[in-house]
Amino acid sequence: MGKTADLTAVQKAIIDTLKQEGKTQKEISERIGCSQSAVSRHLSGKSVGRKKCGRKRCTTRRGDRTLRKIVEKDRFQTLGDLRKQ
Numbered sequence: 001m002g003k004t005a006d007l008t009a010v011q012k013a014i015i016d017t018l019k020q021e022g023k024t025q026k027e028i029s030e031r032i033g034c035s036q037s038a039v040s041r042h043l044s045g046k047s048v049g050r051k052k053c054g055r056k057r058c059t060t061r062r063g064d065r066t067l068r069k070i071v072e073k074d075r076f077q078t079l080g081d082l083r084k085q
Helices: 009-020 025-032 036-044 061-073 079-084
Strands: none
Touching: 009 025, 009 036, 025 036, 061 079
16 A cells, blocks of 8 residues: 655644644544544654655756756757767
């Protein structure tokens, strides 16, 4: 089974408000439509978001900007020419 979407900022605010009103975690989860464990993780402070997945980037943002400028000058350069520059 895959992960579901993270709680939105609105959902987190609603959870905090309902908890201050004295609602249980089960009542909160049923009201906003998420799992009880998601409510529990948010209230305990353990919900830090997802880790990034996929391959790490090889280039920096600065390198991307530089490469874009080079390509915009001459769109028909070969990959070998781009690597040299």
